[in-house]
Amino acid sequence: MITGELRSKVDKIWEIFWTGGITNPLSVIEQFTYLLFIKGLDEKQTDLEKNAELLGIEVDKIFSDEQENLRWQKFKQLSASDMYDMVSKKVFPFIKTMHGDKNSAFTRYMDDAIFMIPTPQMLEKIVTNIDLLPLSDGDTKGDLYEYLLSKVATAGTNGQFRTPRHIIKMMVELMQPTPTDIIVDPAAGSAGFLVEAGEYLKRNNEDLFAIKELKDHYNNDMFFGNDMDRTMLRIGAMNMMLHGVEKPNIEYRDSLSEKNIDDEKYTLVLANPPFKGSLDHESVAAGLLKITKTKKTELLFLALFLRTLKKGGRCASIVPDGVLFGSSNAHKSIRKEIIENHHLHGIISMPSGVFKPYAGVSTAIMIFTKTGAGGTDKVWFYDMQADGLSLDDKRQPVDANDIPDIISRYHNLENEKDRKRTEKSFFVTKKEIKDNGYDLSINKYKEVEYDRVEYDKPVVIMNRIDEIDSEINTLKAELKTLLNLDL
Structure with a gap:
């Protein structure tokens, strides 16, 4: 920070x-x-x-x-x-x-x-x-950029808002980019996801710049980002270059339009696409509407990820909670598509305060792999309750932080199979999710333990109240005597 x-x-x-x-x-x-x-x-x-x-x-x-x-x-x-x-x-x-x-x-x-x-x-x-x-x-430079962007206090017309840097870092740590990945953020903004992916690769790959092919790939063909705000495109391009990427592929493009012809091009999507946007069908790429017929941008972006990822490509995207439990045909169809035809790995439910003070929307991180042949057997859920900052508008540092635990558990899923539904994380079978209309809301499956509380009998409580009343009357009488008031 x-x-x-x-x-x-x-x-x-x-x-x-x-x-x-x-x-x-x-x-x-x-x-x-x-x-x-x-x-x-x-x-x-x-x-x-x-x-x-x-x-x-x-x-x-x-x-x-x-x-x-x-x-x-x-x-x-x-x-x-x-x-x-x-x-x-x-x-x-x-x-x-x-x-x-x-x-x-x-x-x-x-x-x-x-x-x-x-x-x-x-x-x-x-x-x-x-x-x-x-x-x-x-890290200080990244924190400075985040603080500068936090000065833009209002959300954009399509509902986009700044992704906190520690959330970006967590998502990158979860996905563990490799030196041969081709990474895209179709709503790139200031290129925070791409920059953090690049920094992760530098930290974890000693040979990244020692091998010519890997160095050339890193500088020219690894990072792709789209946005529709030329100011943010400039900031994003400069941000990437300052972090050592010589030729970032930052494009002025509406990712959901017919002009975006990317098809099975990328191996990793890292994104926080615009929420609450609604587009005309005429302006949306026809191929996306085949996956889910909707005007809602948060659903169309999921369809876009499926189209633009190569088989075996991975995705970690922030989605509003409505995507997880929405009952419309479009909501159900995109969830069914990911669960039945690809491999949904996990849903990390985040507290609504994560995006304060800019928005109070409840969100989750959806992680899946494009397979085209299914693969979902069970889905890992995590109920994130703290992210190291207070969940009010001030967002001050606090001790409670689930992020290290999330990363550790996700990379050791073999240890998660016996966890109970009352714990922070647990597995839910594909069959149970299917039986619940492909609902991916954690509250649908989480169990809450209630402690039994024993209360006194009513007669005991009433006697206690009478005793308190009597004490109050005694004190009032003493006070009137001290003030020489007529009783």
């Missing part, structure tokens, strides 16, 4: 933007991200130079010798007016065109990027304060 000190420093920078006339939260995040990106490029080249010197090899440069003055460490020392000229006229145009490949996601979405900081004094203040942020730690 972002510390109080870092939060106050970020708030100070945010206030500089605000008082300077940039009041749209997404615009602030975008401009903030440009400068973080510029600083990150300088830090990345510094690391490349150190490694090259250590290994005795030629430096793979981001800035050529002629572009040295465009580096953060150089222009931050200039006067306010010189810094403004340098950043607005040279550095910003440089990052818009730096990728070289005109078809790359970064180049496409930076094409209409605008440098909005209006005055030299404002830029100098922002640069000075960003320079004080401790961003060498990747």
